[in-house]
Amino acid sequence: MxxxxxxxxxxxxxxxxxxxxxxxxxxxxxxxxxxxxxxxxxxxxxxxxxxxxxxxxxxxxxxNISKSYKLVSREFHPQPTVIDVDGIKIGDGSLVVMAGPCAVESKEQLLEAAQIAKAGGAQFIRGGAYKPRTSPYSFQGLEELGLKYLAAAREATGLKVVTEVTEVEAVPVVAEYADVLQIGARNMQNFRLLKEVGRIDKPVMLKRGLSATLDEWLNAAEYIMSEGNSKVIFCERGIRTYETYTRNTLDLSAVAAIKHLSHLPIVVDPSHGTGKWRMVKPMSIAAVAAGADGLIIEMHPNPAKALSDGPQSLTPESYKDLMQDVLKLSNFMHESGIKPQEI
Amino acid sequence: MxxxxxxxxxxxxxxxxxxxxxxxxxxxxxxxxxxxxxxxxxxxxxxxxxxxxxxxxxxxxxxNISKSYKLVSREFHPQPTVIDVDGIKIGDGSLVVMAGPCAVESKEQLLEAAQIAKAGGAQFIRGGAYKPRTSPYSFQGLEELGLKYLAAAREATGLKVVTEVTEVEAVPVVAEYADVLQIGARNMQNFRLLKEVGRIDKPVMLKRGLSATLDEWLNAAEYIMSEGNSKVIFCERGIRTYETYTRNTLDLSAVAAIKHLSHLPIVVDPSHGTGKWRMVKPMSIAAVAAGADGLIIEMHPNPAKALSDGPQSLTPESYKDLMQDVLKLSNFMHESGIKPQEI
Amino acid sequence: MxxxxxxxxxxxxxxxxxxxxxxxxxxxxxxxxxxxxxxxxxxxxxxxxxxxxxxxxxxxxxxNISKSYKLVSREFHPQPTVIDVDGIKIGDGSLVVMAGPCAVESKEQLLEAAQIAKAGGAQFIRGGAYKPRTSPYSFQGLEELGLKYLAAAREATGLKVVTEVTEVEAVPVVAEYADVLQIGARNMQNFRLLKEVGRIDKPVMLKRGLSATLDEWLNAAEYIMSEGNSKVIFCERGIRTYETYTRNTLDLSAVAAIKHLSHLPIVVDPSHGTGKWRMVKPMSIAAVAAGADGLIIEMHPNPAKALSDGPQSLTPESYKDLMQDVLKLSNFMHESGIKPQEI
Amino acid sequence: MxxxxxxxxxxxxxxxxxxxxxxxxxxxxxxxxxxxxxxxxxxxxxxxxxxxxxxxxxxxxxxNISKSYKLVSREFHPQPTVIDVDGIKIGDGSLVVMAGPCAVESKEQLLEAAQIAKAGGAQFIRGGAYKPRTSPYSFQGLEELGLKYLAAAREATGLKVVTEVTEVEAVPVVAEYADVLQIGARNMQNFRLLKEVGRIDKPVMLKRGLSATLDEWLNAAEYIMSEGNSKVIFCERGIRTYETYTRNTLDLSAVAAIKHLSHLPIVVDPSHGTGKWRMVKPMSIAAVAAGADGLIIEMHPNPAKALSDGPQSLTPESYKDLMQDVLKLSNFMHESGIKPQEI
Missing domain, CATH: 3.30.70.1140 (Phospho-2-dehydro-3-deoxyheptonate aldolase; domain 1)
Structure with missing residues (x-):
């Protein structure tokens, strides 16, 4: 100091x-x-x-001169961390895609979504069973029943499951069904919850808070790692700015920053990041080009009837179109040796 | 719509x-x-x-045309809500002051702070027993021991106790010791915690989130009220902006807005709102003039040795000076019939 | 460094x-x-x-350790600067009020506004003759004709004139008619214009840019002073944040900050600062309590027909009501010796 | 409405x-x-x-329901506008690169920079002759002499010249030397200057203001077009947010938004957008992937000695490395038919 x-x-x-x-x-x-x-x-x-x-x-x-986080820092662990989710690698240079509806609504909806996700090339099905909503009168999720549908979709398709946990009491049940537990933006500084997921043996995807600085985000990951769980995946999902055209401002420079400051992988959520389905494809392509380790994308068999976040959900057709171009680009980046940055 | x-x-x-x-x-x-x-x-x-x-x-x-919150709205309840904390009224037009250290550090420190707070004219002692901290390596609070010290300070001085609860499991113990439970800015959208304090019979002071809109804040209060607890007090504590000279930007217009949109009382926290002890007095006076129902102020017997948030803590001398002018102003506003706004 | x-x-x-x-x-x-x-x-x-x-x-x-501005700093000039506008003092501890319509629309409108402003207790008539507007298709002001009406209003009422200059070419003509030249928020970093008003012998009121830091604002004033004009008045008019309920977020802590960092006076614009007429009174009172040297307030003889910024304009009645309470408060602050801060 | x-x-x-x-x-x-x-x-x-x-x-x-801008809107002109700068096309689907130092410092520096820019594959040399600087004591540019050096660099290399004009009086001289006139972020709402460049027959590159909404930016372009000049190029250069790790937050979603709302081309400035040379390459690649029509990049023969903005300037080596990957990607996007979005 x-x-x-x-x-x-x-x-x-x-x-x-x-x-x-x-x-x-x-x-x-x-x-x-x-x-x-x-x-x-x-x-x-x-x-x-x-x-x-x-x-x-x-x-x-x-x-302040020195950083307050240690375990998550690149200095502490110079090599990139690769997280293995039952055979799916996150952080090894390949691209992981998580796709599915914002909320789990019914078994049929989820199975249909999972089949579309799988056919398009995703490795994960996403879907919220516990939904944090601004208004107490909005749909709050199917809870454990939703988790069961996610597990059924995994069984049917082989996709892994990523889903949000919103409270300490639900950590055991979510950990039972999910392959990756997601901590949502509103809970990024719910330190009690961070510690709880720091004590389990499952990967945790930590979304950036609505107005979290990179430093606060890295420290939130430090909470998880300091409890023993080193399988942390960052997820950039847009930050709150004065601009109202988009729901949030997707900060793709966070990909480059996290890669420089930390050894942990980072995925990008262009759906919440923009709030507009029309922008999901260009931002997905840009995220891959920027060096993201993965994407998490909202796709709904019938977005016009989605119970939550429909305006940013892709239709099956637009999802398929997006995946084709994203995978083309990802393969090309690999083959041609394009490196977004030296670490 | x-x-x-x-x-x-x-x-x-x-x-x-x-x-x-x-x-x-x-x-x-x-x-x-x-x-x-x-x-x-x-x-x-x-x-x-x-x-x-x-x-x-x-x-x-x-x-959207109609609002998503109901119980907290002025339309639903045109008269201002007055919250009675064991004889101390919040929202009846008088001024309530909550003062004390950021964190409870020791019995001696807290008792000394409480005596100074009382002598200056405060009705509440404040002090954190559960501290949400950005880094896992910072001091996290004395927990139940801190609550016991707060209760001891109440016994010694007659001041009421306001203190933060950061997790669902701690609600019963905090409710046992505190007169008012505080929900901190980082937990403003910890919906599970909001529901929990919505089920107890104690007043809840709900701080505005770091980058919460007025609408989100009102909806967070709706979560508490929709569970049955209508004793909610808003607390403006500064919002996150691009300006770095101050820790946050204290939004005093929120006082006028909340008074217009809701029937619930609102207090102002100029200590976190500015992050600089030098600005606490001018912003306290301004908050009272704007029509705030109360102030919550950080004061430490020895701010240079405070375990947390020292730069914004007042010394006993500057606290005393502030209180003299604040009370003078509050009395004058009353006597002279100055009304910040028609509702 | x-x-x-x-x-x-x-x-x-x-x-x-x-x-x-x-x-x-x-x-x-x-x-x-x-x-x-x-x-x-x-x-x-x-x-x-x-x-x-x-x-x-x-x-x-x-x-960076040392500041980049010098002439505007408190270190350079420890005593507060008092600006004398033909007998009206700004910065001597008294309160100056500037009132009038957003835009000068007609001679009748302006004279009526000036009479109301005067009767309420203002020392200045305000009104834009050159209007910077977001859209090229909005009303852009009467230009020199508007200046003539302002001068006529001065003659009729004895009020001083404050009005905006938006371009270098207009500096001479605006300086001919106005007592104080205003630099608007959008021009706070129009460095060429700052230098131009730095070379005239009239006071300049420098509005804070839409998203200007205090440091940038102080440096903008330094541009004016470094050309020789030391009669600079700051004007806080709200900053751009994520909150959309208010047009801007009025940053009253800027009053305390400017008083601490600089010797120059500062006035507050609660009309643009909130964008809602309903909030102008509470924020005016709060600004005075915070230690502002003056207020600039939009008031229109008939706000519902205003050509510009009507939603934030006061009616003559609400202006009169505001002035009564503001002057009561200002007098009391003086008499009772309430000091918002030690410098 | x-x-x-x-x-x-x-x-x-x-x-x-x-x-x-x-x-x-x-x-x-x-x-x-x-x-x-x-x-x-x-x-x-x-x-x-x-x-x-x-x-x-x-x-x-x-x-408000309908938009306030017309000429810049996609509805008014459904086909993309292609701007022809003496044979170089902007907006036709190809990638244009503008490279060079932040400020023109000397003839040697600029010629060296131009040769490096050219060798790497750029079509434009950039460099500021008129520099808007926060402090009046910072280097303000070589003015006309700088323009002459830019012209000399064009003669020597065949590169086109893009450079900023900061004041109305300088429009004729800048228009004499430059191929594209740049309006800087601080002047995005200098409406007098916008009108002035709206009356010349040269393309104008309009940078987004520090905290300009998309709507304000589109309206600023409307100012230029409404005066008759329809050769407007948008330039996204990062917006001001609460995050301090980067100098600004580069908003790549603006590329998708502008493409949807307007027919005009858009280029991206990852140098000012991030303020960190290390992030220029990943953000350049991402911008191309998002569908930007061009890039404007700071590169200095010796960034450690740059008179302005060194921290974000690339060395000749890192510029060369960036260009190789950027061009590879751009070619691939073309050949493989990847389309960031349907308009």
């Missing part, structure tokens, strides 16, 4: 900062600038949480 | 929309504009959740 | 940074932290603009 | 709205909903600017 003193700070004020730092067993070094002094603090950063230097007289502000 | 058709939409497309609306038992009326047609949908809005008109051919967008 | 090296940066990389800094005639000091090194750069900051250290190998990021 | 009445609005209030609409020669139709009435307004939208219905008693809000 670097403590920036006010240009008018007295020698006394600087002395007080130094002594307080030293009292914690840390080292303080003063650097004299043109207009103001700065104090560098050296040692275990965690100790500084007990000293709020910004409240000291003469202190202008503090700047 | 109003369905706006694309300027090029065919008669066939319009017919499909109308029929789908009618199939749900709702009424559709077409209005012909200069360049495009619109279809008005009349009837129970909840039914429309099953029909995603935006996916229909020829539909440009839909606009 | 502080250069933060990557934890893995080689000794060679650090040497390159140091040498490059020294080549510019600046001093570099290395500080060794727990996990990474930092290099402090000492000397004239302006020279660093020629060296993009962030492009050097092994550099993680740089942090 | 649709006028939404408050649930409690009286019959009298509704009558007043209807009569005011009819007084303007427009038609009003009432639609009765479940909880509230709405009034549809039919006729020339421009007339409504004179009636601020939101100020009427009983009116809750208004919703």
């Amino acid at each position: 670097v403590v920036i003193m006010h240009p008018d700070a007295s020698a006394e004020s600087i002395k007080e900062v130094i002594e307080a730092v030293q009292d914690l067993g840390l080292t303080a070094k003063v650097m004299e600038g043109e207009s103001q002094k700065i104090v560098g603090v050296i040692g275990d950063k965690a100790k500084m949480c007990c000293l709020n230097v910004e409240s000291f007289k003469g202190v202008e502000k503090t700047v | 109003v369905v706006i058709m694309h300027p090029d939409a065919s008669a066939e497309s319009i017919k499909e929309v109308i029929e789908a609306v009618q199939d749900l038992g709702l009424t559709a009326k077409v209005m012909e504009g200069e360049s495009q047609k619109i279809v008005g949908v009349i009837g129970d809005k909840a039914k429309m959740c099953c029909l995603n008109v935006e996916s229909f051919k020829g539909v440009e967008k839909t606009v | 502080v250069v933060i090296m990557h934890p893995d940066a080689s000794a060679e990389s650090i040497k390159e940074v140091i040498e490059a800094v020294q080549d510019l005639g600046l001093t570099a000091k290395v500080m060794e932290g727990e996990s990474q090194k930092i290099v402090g750069v000492i000397g004239d900051k302006a020279k660093m603009c020629c060296l993009n250290v962030e492009s050097f190998k092994g550099v993680e990021k740089t942090v | 649709v006028v939404i009445m408050h649930p409690d609005a009286s019959a009298e209030s509704i009558k007043e709205v209807i009569e005011a609409v009819q007084d303007l020669g427009l038609t009003a139709k009432v639609m009765e909903g479940e909880s509230q009435k709405i009034v549809g307004v039919i006729g020339d939208k421009a007339k409504m600017c004179c009636l601020n219905v939101e100020s009427f008693k009983g009116v809750e809000k208004t919703v």
Whole structure:
């Protein structure tokens, strides 16, 4: 940490900062600038949480130098982590596609969706059994019954299952049925839930919060990893901005940033990221080009009758069209050796 | 709901929309504009959740007309709700002040803080026993022990206790010790937790989410009220914007908006709202002038040693100074009949 | 400036940074932290603009320590600047009110508005003669004719005139008629225009850009002052956020921040800041309580027929009601010695 | 326009709205909903600017149905516009690359940059001669001398020239030297400047404002087209959000949106869009995949010594590497018939 003193700070004020730092067993070094002094603090950063230097007289502000997350960082684990979901690899350079309806509505709907997903080339069926909804009067999901339908779809098609868990109490039952547990955007900082999924032995897909910084997102993953579960997959799903044409602003630069800062894989959700079915294909293609490890796409056998999020759901036809081009592109990226970035 | 058709939409497309609306038992009326047609949908809005008109051919967008929340709305309950916390009234036009440290650190610290809070004129002691923290390595709170200290401070000073509950499992124990349960910004859309505090018989203070719209915030309160608990207090604590000088951007216009849209009281948190102790006093005075029913203020006997959020904590001296001016202003507003707004 | 090296940066990389800094005639000091090194750069900051250290190998990021503005800063000029507009003082602790329609529409409309403004207690008539409008097909203002009407209103009522100048060519004519020239939010970084109004001898009211940081705003004022005109008044008018209920989010904490960082006065525009007439009064009262030096308020003799921005315009009645309470509050703040903040 | 009445609005209030609409020669139709009435307004939208219905008693809000821009819209001109810059086509499905330094610094620097740009496959040299800078003390550009160097680089390499014009007075001189005039983000709503470049016969590249909505951006282009110049190219360069890791958040969904809403071409600026050289390549590839008509990339012969924006400038080596992969991808997209979207 670097403590920036006010240009008018007295020698006394600087002395007080130094002594307080030293009292914690840390080292303080003063650097004299043109207009103001700065104090560098050296040692275990965690100790500084007990000293709020910004409240000291003469202190202008503090700047953190080292990161607060460790296990998720690229420095800690330079090689990319590959997560193996019963034979399906996420993070090894290949493309994984998760497709299906926003919400599980009925057995028929889900089976139909799974067959379409499979035929198009997806490896996962997605579908919400527990739905976090803004209004208490909206459809909240079929809960365990929905999980059973997902398991039935897996049996019928061989697809893996990814589905959201919204509360601590439901972690065991969701973990029983799902291959990958999803933590939704609204729960990205539900720390109790993060710890709970950190204690199970199933991969967790962690969606970015509605207005989460990259740093907060990485720290949320650190909560999961610090409890022992290192199978974490990031999922960029758009952030909240002032723009209202799209439901969210899909931040594809997050793919490049996460690849640089962390060893964990990242998938992209262009459906929630844009909120408009028309934009799902261009953003899917762009995500693959940017280096995403996977896509999660809303597709509904009959989007006009979907119980939730219809405007962003693809029809079976548009899903098929999207998959053809996405797979073409993904194969080409591979064969031609195009690398979005050096890590 | 109003369905706006694309300027090029065919008669066939319009017919499909109308029929789908009618199939749900709702009424559709077409209005012909200069360049495009619109279809008005009349009837129970909840039914429309099953029909995603935006996916229909020829539909440009839909606009919601009626609100999704009811119990929290001013239309439903025209008179302001006054919440009685064991004799302390919130929402009756008087000013309530909640003061204390961000986190409960020790019995001594809390008792000292409570005595200072009381002497300054506060009615509540605040202090976190369960702390949601961005990093898993930060101090996470004393949990039940912290609650016991809060109860001891109440006994010693007569102040009421407001404290955060961060998880469903902790609701019973927090409700046992606290007079008002706080739902933090990160949990504003933890719907499971909202429902849980909706089933207890204690007031709940609901902080606005980091980037929650007013509509989402009102709906979050609706979750609590729809479970039976109508003692909800809103708390504006700043929203996330691009500005980095302040920790958040305190949105005082939310006070006026909530007063207009809802009958529930609203308090303001200028400490988290600005993140800078220097700005707490001007924003407290402004909040009172804007018509807030209360303030929640971070104050620490020794902010430089606070375990959490020190930069925004007041010293006992600056707290005392703030309270003098805030109370002067509040009294004057009352006596002189200044009314921030007609409802 | 502080250069933060990557934890893995080689000794060679650090040497390159140091040498490059020294080549510019600046001093570099290395500080060794727990996990990474930092290099402090000492000397004239302006020279660093020629060296993009962030492009050097092994550099993680740089942090600016000293501010880029000088003349507008509180350090440079510790006493508050008071601007005298022909006898009306702005920044001396009293409250200045500017009121009138968004756009000058006709002589009658403006004279009527000025009489109402005057009767309510305002010192300035406001009204746009040059209107920056999002669409080229919206009403763009009466231009010089509008300025003449403003001058006529001044003559009739004794009110001073504040009006916007939107282009370099119009500076002379606007300066001929106006007492204070306004730079609108969309032109806050029209640097050519800023320089032009920096060369005249009239006060300039500089509105905050739609999404301008405090730092950018202060630097925009620096453009004006660096050309010789030190009579700059800041005007907070709301910033763009994700919230759509209000037109903008009025950032009243900017009042406290500007008072702390600069010696220049600041007024608040609650009309554009909220976009809703209903919120103008509570936000006006709050702005005064926060320590604003003035208010600029949209009021129209007949807001329902206003050519521009009607939804946020007050009627004569609501303006009168607002002024009564605002002046009551302002007087009380003065008499009772309430100080929003120590500078 | 649709006028939404408050649930409690009286019959009298509704009558007043209807009569005011009819007084303007427009038609009003009432639609009765479940909880509230709405009034549809039919006729020339421009007339409504004179009636601020939101100020009427009983009116809750208004919703605009038709768009305020015409000439730039896809409805007005269904076929994509192809802009021919002396033989180089923009918007015909091929990829155009503009490369070069942020600022023109010297003849040598620019010639070297142009040769590298050319060798890598670019069609345009970019470089700022007029630089809008946040601080008045930063390097502001070589002005006409810079333009001469750009012309010299064109002569030497055959590349076309794109460069920014920041003020009305400079339009003639910039138009004399440049092949495409750029309007920068800070000037996107400098309406006087937009009109000025609307009157010349050279293509204009219009950057998106720092926090401009798509609607404002389209309207800014409408300003140019409404003056007669229909050669407008959009340029997405990132928007301002709360995220600070990147300089801006590059909104690639804007590519899909502009393609859907307008017939004009769009290029992407991943350099300003991310502010980090490391992210320029992945975002360039993603932009091409999303369907962008071109890229504008900062590249400097020696980025560590760049006078402006070094951290985001590519070295000649990384530029070459980027171009190889970008061109490979662009060719493949063409050959394989991958279409990001149906319009």
